[in-house]
Amino acid sequence: MSKVIKNGRIVNDDWQILTVAEGEEAAALDVPAGRVIVPLATWLARRDELAARGDVGVWFAGNEGPEALADDIGHVAVIAVSFPKFVDGRGYSTAALLRTRYGYTGQLIAFGEVLRDQFNYLTRCGFDTLQPREGRYTDAQLDAAVASLADFTEPYQASVLHPQPLFRRVARVGVKA
Amino acid sequence: MYRYDAYDQKLVDERVAQFRDQMRRHLAGELSDDEFRPVRLQNGLYIQRHAPMFRVSIPYGHLASRQLRKLAELARTYDKGYVHFTTRQNVQFNWSPLEVIPEMCAELAKVEMHSIQTSGNCIRNFTSDPFAGVAGDELIDPRPWAEILRQWATFHPEFAYLPRKFKIAVNGAKEDRAVIQVHDIGLDLKKNDAGEIGFRILVGGGLGRTPIIGREIESFIPWQHIITYCEAILRVYNRYGRRDNSFKARIKILVSALGIDEFRWQVREEWAHVKDGPNTLTVEEVHRVADFFEDPAYEALPADDVGYHHHIAEDLAFASWVKRNVRAHKKPGYASVVLSLKKPGVPPGDITSEQLELVADWADRFSFGEARVTHEQNLVFADVKKSELHTLWQLARKAGLATPNIGLLTDIICCPGGDFCSLANAKSIPIAAAIQERFDDLDYLHDVGDIEINISGCMNACGHHHVGHIGILGVDKNGEEWYQVTIGGSQGNNAAIGKVIGPSFARAEMPDVISELIETYIQERHEDELFIDTVRRIGLDPFKTRVYADRQPHRKVANV
Ligand code: HEM
Ligand code: SF4
Numbered sequence: 078m079s080k081v082i083k084n085g086r087i088v089n090d091d092w093q094i095l096t097v098a099e100g101e102e103a104a105a106l107d108v109p110a111g112r113v114i115v116p117l118a119t120w121l122a123r124r125d126e127l128a129a130r131g132d133v134g135v136w137f138a139g140n141e142g143p144e145a146l147a148d149d150i151g152h153v154a155v156i157a158v159s160f161p162k163f164v165d166g167r168g169y170s171t172a173a174l175l176r177t178r179y180g181y182t183g184q185l186i187a188f189g190e191v192l193r194d195q196f197n198y199l200t201r202c203g204f205d206t207l208q209p210r211e212g213r214y215t216d217a218q219l220d221a222a223v224a225s226l227a228d229f230t231e232p233y234q235a236s237v238l239h240p241q242p243l244f245r246r247v248a249r250v251g252v253k254a
Numbered sequence: 255m256y257r258y259d260a261y262d263q264k265l266v267d268e269r270v271a272q273f274r275d276q277m278r279r280h281l282a283g284e285l286s287d288d289e290f291r292p293v294r295l296q297n298g299l300y301i302q303r304h305a306p307m308f309r310v311s312i313p314y315g316h317l318a319s320r321q322l323r324k325l326a327e328l329a330r331t332y333d334k335g336y337v338h339f340t341t342r343q344n345v346q347f348n349w350s351p352l353e354v355i356p357e358m359c360a361e362l363a364k365v366e367m368h369s370i371q372t373s374g375n376c377i378r379n380f381t382s383d384p385f386a387g388v389a390g391d392e393l394i395d396p397r398p399w400a401e402i403l404r405q406w407a408t409f410h411p412e413f414a415y416l417p418r419k420f421k422i423a424v425n426g427a428k429e430d431r432a433v434i435q436v437h438d439i440g441l442d443l444k445k446n447d448a449g450e451i452g453f454r455i456l457v458g459g460g461l462g463r464t465p466i467i468g469r470e471i472e473s474f475i476p477w478q479h480i481i482t483y484c485e486a487i488l489r490v491y492n493r494y495g496r497r498d499n500s501f502k503a504r505i506k507i508l509v510s511a512l513g514i515d516e517f518r519w520q521v522r523e524e525w526a527h528v529k530d531g532p533n534t535l536t537v538e539e540v541h542r543v544a545d546f547f548e549d550p551a552y553e554a555l556p557a558d559d560v561g562y563h564h565h566i567a568e569d570l571a572f573a574s575w576v577k578r579n580v581r582a583h584k585k586p587g588y589a590s591v592v593l594s595l596k597k598p599g600v601p602p603g604d605i606t607s608e609q610l611e612l613v614a615d616w617a618d619r620f621s622f623g624e625a626r627v628t629h630e631q632n633l634v635f636a637d638v639k640k641s642e643l644h645t646l647w648q649l650a651r652k653a654g655l656a657t658p659n660i661g662l663l664t665d666i667i668c669c670p671g672g673d674f675c676s677l678a679n680a681k682s683i684p685i686a687a688a689i690q691e692r693f694d695d696l697d698y699l700h701d702v703g704d705i706e707i708n709i710s711g712c713m714n715a716c717g718h719h720h721v722g723h724i725g726i727l728g729v730d731k732n733g734e735e736w737y738q739v740t741i742g743g744s745q746g747n748n749a750a751i752g753k754v755i756g757p758s759f760a761r762a763e764m765p766d767v768i769s770e771l772i773e774t775y776i777q778e779r780h781e782d783e784l785f786i787d788t789v790r791r792i793g794l795d796p797f798k799t800r801v802y803a804d805r806q807p808h809r810k811v812a813n814v
Contacts, residue, residue, distance in 0.1 A: 142493065163289070163292075163415075164292055164375070164415050165415065165497060166375075166412075166413070166414065166415025166416055166417075166492055167492060167493055167497075169411065169412045169413075169414075169415065169492070170412055170489055170492050170493050173412050173489075178527055192289055194276060194285070194289070194293050195414075195415075197411070198409075198411035198412075198414055199411075201411035202411050202412055218284065225272070225275075228268060228271075228272045229265060229268050229269075229409055230264065230268065231261055231264060231265070232265070232409055232411070233261075233265070233405040233406060233408055233409065234405075234406050234407075234408075234409075234410055234411075234481075234533065235531070235532045235533050236411050236412070240532060241532045242406070242532055242533055243261060243405070244535075244536065244538075244539040244542075245532060245536070247261070249259055249261060249539075249542055250259065250542075
């Protein structure tokens with residue numbers, strides 16, 4: 078059970094994220110009962126079995142894109158994206174694509190090196206769940222971090238959270254000097 | 255000039271609040287050095303050799319007088335009373351203590367300035383033509399487009415953690431003065447046969463350790479689609495640019511690896527999905543922004559001013575300043591003026607608080623309250639009446655800002671180098687100073703004519719050495735500072751990367767080396783031929799021969 082920020086609130090999430098250990102086959106992974114999130118490779122290898130359960134989600138590694146899951150978007154219980162390093166920004170594009178191109182509307186989790194100073198951008202790209210590394214933040218820090226979701230109230234550009242850019246959202250009247 | 259509305263202002267204010275809190279957490283030990291790093295970089299804050307370095311954004315180089323005054327005030331209050339203008343039309347403080355930076359940001363926000371995305375692996379400041387709006391060869395004013403794109407890129411949530419930094423330049427004139435060919439994206443405004451505005455788009459140019467001239471990815475993208483097209487480029491780069499080796503992470507490496515055709519195919523594939531989406535520009539938005547860049551209230555003046563011509567005839571020093579530092583203007587009776595920040599003995603691009611305040615006063619008095627920064631690290635007044643040039647010159651001369659050397663050998667582009675920068679292999683400012691000292695005879699300089707010398711203290715190429723007619727690069731050999739020389743580089747429409755002439759030189763040799771290159775040119779040149787043209791015509795050999803004649807070409811270590 079880990080503390081996550083979901084839709085702007087701190088909650089306990091019971092999704093279990095399975096990883097492949099060194100020397101292990103992704104396809105042969107032991108997938109326990111209950112709410113689990115499996116690596117993309119595991120899902121692709123055992124799609125029918127896992128899809129039938131209804132409580133299995135998929136996670137993407139940094140170098141994996143949503144194309145691979147295009148036909149299964151409606152069959153996964155949840156999607157998660159791994160941030161192997163906090164400076165690795167590929168996951169932002171993965172999220173934006175899942176939301177805007179592949180029509181994914183379910184829960185979308187960012188996990189791994191997910192830092193509070195990135196929460197605002199992560200949510201604008203479509204993540205509704207932010208899962209920092211276990212023990213990374215104290216409860217008080219996490220509380221404070223929730224506020225940072227609103228760091229920028231009216232961003233310029235279109236994103237998942239603001240599907241229209243500022244110039245289409247509001248009437249901007251100049252204040253010409 | 256663009257002015258903030260309530261939305262622009264709010265975003266900048268929110269950024270100040272965010273950064274204040276991040277700095278507080280960093281100082282309290284909650285935000286480790288590693289985690290603070292990208293945060294501070296995206297606010298322009300580097301940790302340098304002696305002190306932090308703080309870079310402030312000057313979108314496409316435009317500054318209002320009240321902004322100049324604010325820079326002066328900040329330099330006086332928080333720094334040592336001077337600032338440094340950079341080749342990316344930005345401005346840097348060198349000595350401000352770490353903990354005051356959020357306060358400086360708050361002060362900057364009061365005059366519609368910020369340091370957002372001036373560093374870090376994100377989309378950086380947009381650069382453009384310092385003579386935008388007044389140049390005779392302008393086809394389309396690049397500034398509204400640069401501003402529209404600036405807004406799109408600011409706090410873009412998807413592109414803040416790119417594989418590497420990303421620089422975009424916009425040109426709208428026949429002659430490219432924004433060096434678009436060495437940017438990650440170079441945008442060239444043009445009209446198609448139907449008279450519609452659009453962009454020729456270059457991609458994958460860049461300097462640094464792998465200098466590459468950008469490739470054309472599109473010959474014409476209509477203006478409505480410029481954001482979505484850039485977004486497609488950025489998304490392909492964000493997903494597939496290399497992240498395993500920061501030296502190979504720029505988009506130029508991806509474009510070279512895939513080939514321009516495959517890269518174009520991938521971008522178009524992505525673009526097909528986002529084209530015509532919400533980021534498609536509207537006429538209203540373009541007009542809203544373009545309105546800010548309407549011509550100022552020019553007076554109807556005769557093309558020639560009698561007093562001005564009189565002064566030129568009477569006053570040789572004024573005439574020589576006019577010849578080098580005054581440019582033609584599209585309006586009769588007006589001219590553009592370049593204030594030289596290359597006075598011998600002063601580090602190129604540096605200016606004091608007192609000078610900044612004077613420049614602000616003159617901007618108000620002579621040029622509609624505005625000044626501009628050039629990537630050659632000088633300042634420009636775009637709109638000065640010819641009848642007032644002599645007065646302005648007298649004032650500028652008194653302030654040490656009227657060195658008549660624009661485009662001449664002593665108008666050197668130079669990075670901060672080993673005096674300030676922790677990445678440097680060698681110092682660069684003393685090289686510039688030694689060259690300026692050697693060539694102190696103005697008549698000789700005018701005779702040598704247009705020539706660009708660019709100096710970088712390491713292969714990161716902040717001083718654009720690759721595109722200097724003469725490029726000087728600081729290299730490290732067994733812990734000693736050496737200098738490698740290239741010739742034949744150039745910016746502009748015929749951008750080219752210079753070629754190395756041979757083994758590198760000790761610092762003390764550099765003025766001689768430059769003298770010998772110049773003498774070779776003078777000996778070989780045809781009438782009216784510029785240095786770069788002579789190099790192009792006769793190649794490297796005559797220069798090499800001369801420079802290495804008295805030197806042992808293959809020495810390992812020279813006696814300094
Ligand atoms: C003193 C602190 C500075 C540091 C630590 C620094 C760092 C760097 C680094 C690491 C690069 C290479 C990046 C790459 O190739 O991917 C670079 C490139 C560059 N920097 Fe700086 N820089 C500094 C100051 C400046 C200044 C003062 C200027 C302007 C005079 C400047 C302008 C540039 C430009 C134009 C490039 C070339 C960009 C390209 O490759 O397209 N930098 N800088
Ligand atoms: S070229 Fe090198 S030495 Fe000069 S400022 Fe850039 S990083 Fe520093």
